[in-house]
Amino acid sequence: AQRVTQPEKLLSVFKGAPVELKCNYSYSGSPELFWYVQYSRQRLQLLLRHISRESIKGFTADLNKGETSFHLKKPFAQEEDSAMYYCALRDAYSGAGSYQLTFGKGTKLSVIP
């Protein structure tokens, strides 16, 4: 069974401070990890996926298979980063076609001016 754990429901940081949103997963197969973000009154949207190895809006995330983690990091938080963040997992070898995403419960990030 797939499981994604986000231990913090709420994370508050000051503007300019570093941010780390934690995500741990449990999966016996080979996972592909994602971070989705939902800004206030907007729809859920993809922020980044680990296979892309890119930085989006200053955020990065590295898959650590040894620690089964995929923490989201940003060196300097901005007010516009305030949102709900969801970590999600899929089977990397589910092939082409549709696939099931398993989501964590989400962490609400609040950046204090």
Added chain:
Amino acid sequence: EAGVVQSPRYKIIEKKQPVAFWCNPISGHNTLYWYRQNLGQGPELLIRYENEEAVDDSQLPKDRFSAERLKGVDSTLKIQPAELGDSAVYLCASSLAFRGRTETQYFGPGTRLLVL
């Protein structure tokens, strides 16, 4: 591009009443998903379609929930009869799968259901 369209955006009904949600995916997307998001939780998959075929409905409560995707485009999710515990946000998502690649899932704005 309007993205994934869902209607209605909000629905309030009394328990035991039927309710239906509609989803129009992004043009050209051949895969479609329905998720349910309870308060304080992440989205959970109910059913996923590849074209008009439901390839995974294992998490759909079939005693009261039904879904269809006629012609492999729009989809409707129905609950009959609704129960108090069905109060949640129902999300539709779509993606494109072709030539061995699977693209990102794009989500709609959701339908917020309140059962009284």
